[in-house]
Amino acid sequence: MINYELTQHAREVLTKRKIKITWLEQVLAFPQRVETDATDPMLEHRMAEISEYENRVLRVIINSHINPIRVVTLFFDRKIRGKL
Template sequence: MLQHARDVLARRAIPVDWVERALTAPEAVESDRVDFELEHRLLRILEAGNRVVRVIVNRASTPQRVVTAFFDRRVTL
């Protein structure tokens, strides 16, 4: 996980557990519109009132690295 991702998780009060769940069992996966190396993994978080967390991963790196994560108000799953 990149330092930027750690910082935004803390600032946005997103537990690492939710990010791990989105990585291992996402409800939806989207390719990034600009950078083909990035992948967006989305998961509805029941504990957060069914809000959707979007985790952006660099799938070209090994192991895959979390770039950032945020609650996405535009998406419903």
């Protein structure tokens, strides 16, 4: 299991968007795609399809340069659905 912490914003998003912790942890541990943020090199985008949720792509934005890694935000990314 990956050691991580959630920002207040990430906690709120989990609740508001009904994203399961297990889905978040799946993307952190087994991303299908990893990208560096276009504007902040400290941030990393990890993405994976969630089979339990119609194969929608969950994008998790983290700061991986600190320990534990910090989850900044997360959302289902409609733009890359079916493209992983």
